[in-house]
Amino acid sequence: MSSTLPLSPRRLPRGFTLIEMVIAVAMVAILAALALPNYREHVVRSQITEATQALADARAAMEQYYLNQRSYTGGPCATAATIGTFTIACTTVPTAEAYEITATGSQASAGFTFAVDHHGTQRTYALPAGWGNVPSGGYPCWIGSKGQTC
Template identity: 45%
Template sequence: MNARGFSHIELVIVMAIVGILSAVAIPSYRDYIARSQLIEATNALADTRVRMEQFYGDNRTYTNGGGCGAAMPALERFTLTCAIANAGQGYTLTATGSGPMAGFVYTVNQANVRQTVSWGANWGSVPSIGATRWLIKKE
């Protein structure tokens, strides 16, 4: 009699291999997805900074009297805020993550100093290099 199919041991071995591969692949995939969503914040900060500089070029101030000279765009995963400093001669733009991007905070100011203030909980603490640039992947 010829038995066809897989034995119980063979199935258990295959399941163990799939489990090990999943344990490695799923966290990497989640980090990949998070990195792709961080671009929303950095792009919005860069674009808004350009619009703030255009406003300053026209008005010699970054404020329109009641807030920032440039309108803050509506983002899906981040909230963009603006803080005016030095009597309208300076500002700091901040992108704060929400939902799955909670914990991520990026800033840029009128001198184009970019900072990664904080990361999501799964990413650990921000390396010291984050004080001078936007980090969008684990260093």
Template identity: 40%
Template sequence: MTRQQFAVKVAAVRRRSLQGFTLIEVMIVVAVIGILAGLAVPSYNDYIRRGQLPEAFNALSEYRVKMEQYYQDNRNYGGTACASAASANGWNTFPTTIKYFTFTCALDTATGDTAKQSYTITATGGLSKAVGHVYTINERGERKTTKFKNATVDQGCWLTSGAVC
């Protein structure tokens, strides 16, 4: 091979390398990005949802403690509404919405109760990824999940990641 032939081959290789990507190469990259996004977006959404659920758990626990304190002072959980005495006006504004959940309280929820000796506080998801989640707690401290990821369930715990306690 002469020097001139070698120079022609080197120039041809340089021209090919300067032409850019082929359509097949671009399509492969787009497909790989699509597959990665298809896996990452649902995982990220689930991560965000799980981060919003503790708001309900913390507030339900806090409301339960306040209801028990109210009971210690009044020997019932309320008259016409949960914690209805003036002493509880700072916190008993049911229904109330924090950020992702709305909280309601109902009296006389135990079977046969007519003396205001039972209650159920319910947290209902109303914003962002918390929509479709409903959690409850009662005077016995029983935690329940009645709706999880928009599906009706009946679990004796507060579900966060799976449909089983």
């Protein structure tokens, strides 16, 4: 009889090596570094949309008030409201014939100021750093993304 040595069982690889884990973590970090600024900008743009919609709604309420009272004095924009990260309020006390409503950003939307008046004129009075320079008197529209102009 021949004696045979028992065959050693073949070791199957289990788990990941350290270098594989380091590469995976590095890839996730790179993707996060690219995605996070885009996500933040997207959130700010959605907050801008909420603010401009609130301005349009406030203008409609003021016009409805004018139809009933024949004056803007004492209209609904006399009380400030907070919509998301924006404060919606009249910049001055409405007169019988005129008003201007502004949306001023805070927190993530700090630096933004949008407005609408009794003529329906939309204005951007302020933008945060990196979004562009606002001319004196503001832009004659609502700026909704970086680098946009009217």
